[in-house]
Amino acid sequence: MDMHELTRSLQVKNSAKIVMLVGDGLGGLPMTPGGKTELETANTPNLDRLATAGVQGGSIPVKPGIAPGSGPGHLGLFGYDPLKYQIGRGALEATGIGFELQNGDVAIRCNFCTLDADGLISDRRAGRIPTEQSAPIAISLRQIQIPGVEVFVEPVKEHRFVVVFRGEGLHGEVEDTDPQATGVAPLDPVARDEASQRTAEVAKEFLRQAREILKDQPHANFHTMRGFASKPDLPSYEEVYGLRAAAIAVYPMYKGLARLVGMDIIGEAQTLDDQMEVLKQNWEDYDFFFIHYKYTDSTGEDGNFEAKVKRTEDLDAILPKIEALNPEVLIVTGDHSTPAYLQSHSWHPVPTLLVSDCCRPDPHTSFSESNSLTGGLSQFEAKYLMLLALSNAGKMGKYGA
Amino acid sequence: MDMHELTRSLQVKNSAKIVMLVGDGLGGLPMTPGGKTELETANTPNLDRLATAGVQGGSIPVKPGIAPGSGPGHLGLFGYDPLKYQIGRGALEATGIGFELQNGDVAIRCNFCTLDADGLISDRRAGRIPTEQSAPIAISLRQIQIPGVEVFVEPVKEHRFVVVFRGEGLHGEVEDTDPQATGVAPLDPVARDEASQRTAEVAKEFLRQAREILKDQPHANFHTMRGFASKPDLPSYEEVYGLRAAAIAVYPMYKGLARLVGMDIIGEAQTLDDQMEVLKQNWEDYDFFFIHYKYTDSTGEDGNFEAKVKRTEDLDAILPKIEALNPEVLIVTGDHSTPAYLQSHSWHPVPTLLVSDCCRPDPHTSFSESNSLTGGLSQFEAKYLMLLALSNAGKMGKYGA
Numbered sequence: 001m002d003m004h005e006l007t008r009s010l011q012v013k014n015s016a017k018i019v020m021l022v023g024d025g026l027g028g029l030p031m032t033p034g035g036k037t038e039l040e041t042a043n044t045p046n047l048d049r050l051a052t053a054g055v056q057g058g059s060i061p062v063k064p065g066i067a068p069g070s071g072p073g074h075l076g077l078f079g080y081d082p083l084k085y086q087i088g089r090g091a092l093e094a095t096g097i098g099f100e101l102q103n104g105d106v107a108i109r110c111n112f113c114t115l116d117a118d119g120l121i122s123d124r125r126a127g128r129i130p131t132e133q134s135a136p137i138a139i140s141l142r143q144i145q146i147p148g149v150e151v152f153v154e155p156v157k158e159h160r161f162v163v164v165f166r167g168e169g170l171h172g173e174v175e176d177t178d179p180q181a182t183g184v185a186p187l188d189p190v191a192r193d194e195a196s197q198r199t200a201e202v203a204k205e206f207l208r209q210a211r212e213i214l215k216d217q218p219h220a221n222f223h224t225m226r227g228f229a230s231k232p233d234l235p236s237y238e239e240v241y242g243l244r245a246a247a248i249a250v251y252p253m254y255k256g257l258a259r260l261v262g263m264d265i266i267g268e269a270q271t272l273d274d275q276m277e278v279l280k281q282n283w284e285d286y287d288f289f290f291i292h293y294k295y296t297d298s299t300g301e302d303g304n305f306e307a308k309v310k311r312t313e314d315l316d317a318i319l320p321k322i323e324a325l326n327p328e329v330l331i332v333t334g335d336h337s338t339p340a341y342l343q344s345h346s347w348h349p350v351p352t353l354l355v356s357d358c359c360r361p362d363p364h365t366s367f368s369e370s371n372s373l374t375g376g377l378s379q380f381e382a383k384y385l386m387l388l389a390l391s392n393a394g395k396m397g398k399y400g401a
Numbered sequence: 402m403d404m405h406e407l408t409r410s411l412q413v414k415n416s417a418k419i420v421m422l423v424g425d426g427l428g429g430l431p432m433t434p435g436g437k438t439e440l441e442t443a444n445t446p447n448l449d450r451l452a453t454a455g456v457q458g459g460s461i462p463v464k465p466g467i468a469p470g471s472g473p474g475h476l477g478l479f480g481y482d483p484l485k486y487q488i489g490r491g492a493l494e495a496t497g498i499g500f501e502l503q504n505g506d507v508a509i510r511c512n513f514c515t516l517d518a519d520g521l522i523s524d525r526r527a528g529r530i531p532t533e534q535s536a537p538i539a540i541s542l543r544q545i546q547i548p549g550v551e552v553f554v555e556p557v558k559e560h561r562f563v564v565v566f567r568g569e570g571l572h573g574e575v576e577d578t579d580p581q582a583t584g585v586a587p588l589d590p591v592a593r594d595e596a597s598q599r600t601a602e603v604a605k606e607f608l609r610q611a612r613e614i615l616k617d618q619p620h621a622n623f624h625t626m627r628g629f630a631s632k633p634d635l636p637s638y639e640e641v642y643g644l645r646a647a648a649i650a651v652y653p654m655y656k657g658l659a660r661l662v663g664m665d666i667i668g669e670a671q672t673l674d675d676q677m678e679v680l681k682q683n684w685e686d687y688d689f690f691f692i693h694y695k696y697t698d699s700t701g702e703d704g705n706f707e708a709k710v711k712r713t714e715d716l717d718a719i720l721p722k723i724e725a726l727n728p729e730v731l732i733v734t735g736d737h738s739t740p741a742y743l744q745s746h747s748w749h750p751v752p753t754l755l756v757s758d759c760c761r762p763d764p765h766t767s768f769s770e771s772n773s774l775t776g777g778l779s780q781f782e783a784k785y786l787m788l789l790a791l792s793n794a795g796k797m798g799k800y801g802a
Contacts, residue, residue, distance in 0.1 A: 001484040006467065053434060358742060360430055360438070360749050363771055376771065378750075378780040380465050387466025391748045398746050399463055400470035400483070401493050 003079065003387060004240040006399060011242035016328035016393040018243075018288045019279075020385075022077060023315050024070075024254075025297030025338025027351045027369045031305050038296075038305065038340065039351060039368045042312040046319035047332065047353065051367040054330075055359045057377020058349025059385060061336045067347040073335030074257045078290075079241070079386030080234060087260070088172055088229020094162050095256030097154055101231040106170045106199050109227040111178065112137065112159040112220035113186070121182050125159040126220040134159060137220050144209045149202050163206065163225070171196040171230055174203060178224035186224050199228065236262025237288065241390060246282060248275045249292035258290055272314060276321040283325055287395075291322075297345075300338030308340050329356045329393045332367075333385065349379050356392035404480065404788060405641040407800060412643035417729035417794040419644075419689045420680075421786075423478060424716050425471075425655075426698030426739025428752045428770045432706050439697075439706065439741065440752055440769045443713040447720035448733065448754065452768040455731075456760045458778020459750025460786060462737045468748040474736030475658045479691075480642070480787030481635060488661070489573055489630020495563050496657030498555055502632040507571045507600050510628040512579065513538065513560040513621035514587070522583050526560040527621040535560060538621050545610045550603050564607065564626070572597040572631055575604060579625035587625050600629065637663025638689065642791060647683060649676045650693035659691055673715060677722040684726055688796075692723075698746075701739030709741050730757045730794045733768075734786065750780045757793035 028038035039047075061068040062082050071092045072082035087095070090107035101107060112126035112134060126134070135155035141163075142153045149167035156162055173196040177187045189203035203225055214221050237245040239262070246266045247258030255265045264286070267278030275291055282289075293315055299308035315332075322330060333352040336345045351372035362376030373379060377388070390396040429439035440448075462469040463483050472493050473483035488496070491508035502508060513527035513535060527535075536556035542564075543554045550568035557563055574593040580586070590604035604626055615622050638646040640663070647667045648659030656666045665687070668679030676692055683690075694716055700709035716733075723731060734753040737746045752773035763777030774780060778789070791797040 003464065006464075006484075357434075358430055358740070358747070360770060361435075362774060374775050376774045377465075378459070378774060380780075384465035387464065388748070389466075391466040391468060396466070396468070398468040398470050400473040400488065401490060 002081070002084070003383065004235060007079070007240050007387070007390065007396065010397045010399060012395050012397050013242060014394050016287070016395060017283070017325070018329040018331070018389050018393050019291065019322055019327040020077065020289065020331045020333065020389065021291045021293070021315075021322065023293050023296040023312070023332065023334050025300045025336060025345065026312070026334030027337040027348065028300060028308065028339035029341040029348070031341050037369045038308045038312055040370075042309045042316065044313060044316040044367060046316045047367040048365060050319065050330070050332070050353055050355050051371065052365045053361060054353055054355030055362050055377050056351065056353045056364060056367060056372045056375035058372045058375070058379040059333055059352040059382045060349050060379055061347070061382050063381070065347045067345045068336050069345065070253055070335060071257065073345070074254070076382030077333060077335055077385060078261050079383055080261065081383050085232060085234055087232045089227025090162070090172070090229035091231055092229075093156065093227065094154070094164055095260065096253040097156055097162060098252035098256060099152070099154055099162065099164060100259065101164070102166065103231055103233070104166065104168075104170060105231045106165045106172045107229055107231070108163045108203070108225045110161050110163055110223045110225050112161070112223045114219050115222045119185050121179065121184060121186060123219070124178065124182060124224070129159050129219050131155070131157050134161070134220060137214070137217060140213055141210055143213065144206055146202055146205050151206065159220070161223075165199065165202050167202075170199045170202070172199065172228045174200050174228040176224070176226040177207070178226050186222065189225060203228070232260060234261050238262055241288075241386065242395070243288040244286045245288040245290065246286040247290045247292070248278045249290070250275070251292070251294055254292040254294075263290060272318045276318055279322065280325065296334065297338045300340050301343055303340050303343040305340040329354065329389050331385065331389060349373060350382070352377065352385065354388060354392065359392055403482070403485070404784065405636060408480070408641050408788070408791065408797065411798045411800060413796050413798050414643060415795050417688070417796060418684070418726070419730040419732070419790050419794050420692065420723055420728040421478065421690065421732045421734065421790065422692045422694070422716075422723065424694050424697040424713070424733065424735050426701045426737060426746070427713070427735030428738040428749065429701060429709065429740035430742040430749070432742050438770045439701075439709050439713055441771075443710045443717065445714060445717040445768060447717045448768040449766060451720065451731070451733070451754055451756050452772070453766045454762060455754055455756030456763050456778050457752065457754045457765060457768060457773045457776035459773045459776070459780040460734055460753040460783045461750050461780055462748070462783050464782070466748045468746045469737050470746065471654055471736060472658065474746070475655070477783030478734060478736055478786060479662050480784055481662065482784050486633060486635055488633045490628025491563070491573070491630035492632055494557065494628065495555070495565055496661065497654040498557055498563060499653035499657060500553070500555055500563065500565060501660065502565070503567065504632055504634070505567065505569075505571060506632045507566045507573045508630055508632070509564045509604070509626045511562050511564055511624045511626050513562070513624045515620050516623045520586055522580065522585060522587060524620070525579065525583060525625070530560050530620050532556070532558050535562070535621060538615070538618060541614055542611055544614065545607055547603055547606050552607065560621070566600065566603050571600045571603070573600065573629045575601050575629040577625070577627040578608070579627050587623065590626060604629075633661060635662050639663055642689075642787065643796070644689040645687045646689040646691065647687040648691045648693070649679050650691070651676070652693070652695050655693040655695070664691060673719045677719055680723065681726065697735065698739045701741050702744055704741050704744040706741040730755065730790050732786065732790060750774060751783070753778065753786065755789060755793060760793055
């Protein structure tokens, strides 16, 4: 049974507030055998105080051993089984640049490439053309017109851009045109199913016009199309949980992910302090707040242990501002760990803290990677975190009589 | 794969005895921040001694964050996935008053209501008519005769009673007739599928006759029908586990739930001491004993922390009587926690203790909510407890060669 069948039928409305503070990439590894992790090194008096009052556990983003990207990592936290609900590459790329996908849209990741005189690919990334040059070229493709289809072209970075088709009868099951090799011609877009036939035709026409427009470019004289994807069909927070939910994020990717589950994107925050101000200003208007903090991830990706420790301390420092609003349920977690040691997303259970008046506190008095593994929440799949949030907030009735 | 596919194929017969002592609602929460829970407050020398010899863990009744009713709570303990096997409302109500449902029966919860002169509902509960008045009125409905169908009418309490139809071709997929509002007429019973068409017709005829019988009642001059439900189709303990199983319970609900999985209901115990006597008398005749103790739940529901502590101590005190019989496996658990703080069933993992000669003891020396979360059984879904019981009793062979 899908957990949302349960949450739909067990919804209880009340005035309780839930705050989920996501430190992207939270938690890590020792840099040397026997050393301390990022959380163990960081001075986090507020998290430790909350760990004493609350309960901690290790959130397994997908399944044991699976390191997720941002998409599945957040879907899990939002309570959407990341193995059931998948966000196609194109849709994630469009989401990541803040493009507001609508139902029925098909989004595609495109790479500028270089064709030789014979029309064979000589460079799959057009010499990694810099963004200053590639953006205007991408924008020049906006002149492409295809009957019955609205076409959007959005620059991303260097050789990358995004195309979105909007119109009737479009589906995302189309093969990549990138042959993943040089010295061969780009492939034609081929539909994998009948319903995506029209998308393949539209893509083919787009490529025909693009070839004409780009033909005189020295490097970016053509492009490939990859990761065709329809907008994922995710039920909304309002529908599955009965929650008025808001997202307070700085980066477009996380605003986009929140938008996919029907959260309102509020404020124009650029810093944690801004985010706290947005939270306070909107406190009365929502039941659930998702607050996203990026820098525990980006410093981990950089392999910069000290910077990640500092960013973790910055996250700790703003907690009193959230507590001052007296949320009934306060959760601190991450969509995955990004250990500086690995310089990448990891599969380790993510230290997760939950505080409420009925959370059944565990004996731990500090918040850390190792304590979380033996905390009162034990290790659990991230997709269950929302159930715990709802029940601790009194927003879910009992199952069965 | 359903776990019962495994248990069927791996059954091993031996003379080992398993006792599962269920303290309904066992475990709780501190009443004040930093305070002690019910189990931590109670003086439980026997449970603590068994915790030292055995292994403990936290049983998640359904899934993290889901608080179950008694039905799903017990199905989980009995090893039946409570999300797969559901007991319809009517069937649970009939079970709860001790009615022995047979395969094919359809049970319905009924509420007496008051109709005004225009036939519109003016009171959905007939003025909460007291049981002394409502019971004889319910019994008067036993005169209703419907060709080809055996009709049972059982009073419950105040405005509530149960109707059971027994006959060929009856199924429970019928909509409620309660419009959930006053000032409107009761609805006709409508089948949700073809197989339940006859049930809807039978219910319509029942209502026609009931209207005539009740027409002169000042308050209870009609009734609604809700929660139509077939007897759930649960495979028996004998079939899935190869166990001769007995239930020793005081309350009809728990006898009924045990009967649904094919346990024999033994004795007429009214107290824990009675239950111990029934256990001793029947020791040789069964492999598995389910002993149900209600008062750790009811005191929790009342919000009476001290009473729940006392009832927990009473439960502790009878353990030597069970131990004297030398069961190979002794389990103490609950179908859910009922923290006095919440005055309701909760989602928290239920402290669960298992003692056998091969249980691999953990280092804990007392039985408590927090120890259970870090015990040797870790946290596990209740539906797996029977597998642990069987293997600790040597009653389950290995899977695969």
